[in-house]
Amino acid sequence: MPELPEVETIKEDLRELVVGSKVEEAQVLASALVEQPSAEELVRRLQGTEIIEARRRAKHLVIDLDSGDALVLQLKIGGQLLLVPPVEEPATALMLVLRLDGDRSLFLRDETGFTRVRLLEAEGLEERFAGLGPEPLSDEFRSGYLRQKLGGRRAGIKGLLLDQKVVSGIGNIYVDEALFDARIHPTRKANTLTEGEWTRLQSAVKENLAAGIEHRGTTFSLYRDVLGRRGHHQEHLKVFVQAGKPCPGGCGGKVVRKKVGGRATFLCPACQPENGLGEEVGLELELRP
Ligand SMILES: [Zn+2]
Numbered sequence: 446m447p448e449l450p451e452v453e454t455i456k457e458d459l460r461e462l463v464v465g466s467k468v469e470e471a472q473v474l475a476s477a478l479v480e481q482p483s484a485e486e487l488v489r490r491l492q493g494t495e496i497i498e499a500r501r502r503a504k505h506l507v508i509d510l511d512s513g514d515a516l517v518l519q520l521k522i523g524g525q526l527l528l529v530p531p532v533e534e535p536a537t538a539l540m541l542v543l544r545l546d547g548d549r550s551l552f553l554r555d556e557t558g559f560t561r562v563r564l565l566e567a568e569g570l571e572e573r574f575a576g577l578g579p580e581p582l583s584d585e586f587r588s589g590y591l592r593q594k595l596g597g598r599r600a601g602i603k604g605l606l607l608d609q610k611v612v613s614g615i616g617n618i619y620v621d622e623a624l625f626d627a628r629i630h631p632t633r634k635a636n637t638l639t640e641g642e643w644t645r646l647q648s649a650v651k652e653n654l655a656a657g658i659e660h661r662g663t664t665f666s667l668y669r670d671v672l673g674r675r676g677h678h679q680e681h682l683k684v685f686v687q688a689g690k691p692c693p694g695g696c697g698g699k700v701v702r703k704k705v706g707g708r709a710t711f712l713c714p715a716c717q718p719e720n721g722l723g724e725e726v727g728l729e730l731e732l733r734p
Contacts (some may be wrong), residue, residue, distance in 0.1 A: 446504075447521075449504065450657030452506050456506055460499050462672075464527065469492070472542045478540045481564065487564045496509055503580075503609055505518065521559035528549060586647075587674070590647065591650075602638065603621075603710065622685055624717065629642055633719070653683070662677075684711040684713060687711060698712060700713055
């Protein structure tokens with residue numbers, strides 16, 4: 446499922462390649478796609494508009510139109526937004542086609558069929574995003590934020606980090622990577638984390654998301670950028686889907702897969718012990734590259 450780095454990559458592609466284009470025609474090809482308004486109204490309100498900006502909020506992609514409307518996409522699991530040409534016209538799993546000026550089109554396709562869109566006015570957009578936590582790569586995610594927000598909670602740290610009301614845009618891949626870097630077991634209760642662990646976790650969240658963006662996202666099978674290219678971050682993953690491989694922390698142990706809150710979770714049991722490492726190891730870890 447596209448998380449912050451994947452949606453950010455698509456947003457940057459749209460800014461470079463699509464902003465400034467006019468939508469000459471819109472076709473909805475999957476009735477389940479449009480959550481708001483009706484499919485007919487969405488088509489009517491899209492046609493003849495100009496795309497003036499592309500933005501990201503959490504895992505949502507926002508395409509602003511000169512009419513004042515915003516097309517909000519949730520690319521769930523298999524959602525792809527492809528620019529044709531240069532991408533060859535896809536024939537299957539189509540959900541929405543926007544015919545642009547200059548003989549180009551944007552194809553939204555999703556083999557899993559879970560992608561959803563909404564067309565919202567400014568007010569509706571504000572309401573939709575009102576409950577979301579801060580963007581982890583913004584100044585709002587200030588030092589000490591996670592400890593202040595979660596330090597009193599008894600729930601497991603992984604589940605709390607996946608809550609979009611706490612922090613925006615993190616999903617299963619980047620949360621496991623960040624918890625490994627911070628040497629924190631995913632089921633640790635938040636109220637047992639030490640000051641040093643909170644500091645490491647806060648930096649690890651930022652560093653892993655920034656690395657994901659730098660590598661243009663993680664592609665296991667379905668994620669593509671607007672030009673149909675795969676991301677590269679899967680080549681840099683430390684624990685996520687690495688079960689059985691040697692721990693990259695150099696402990697001599699192996700990465701294991703567990704279920705945490707119903708989700709596949711990857712960790713090194715030696716580097717991320719269930720009861721914590723204690724404070725003395727913390728300082729050494731701050732020095733990792
Ligand atoms: Zn290890």
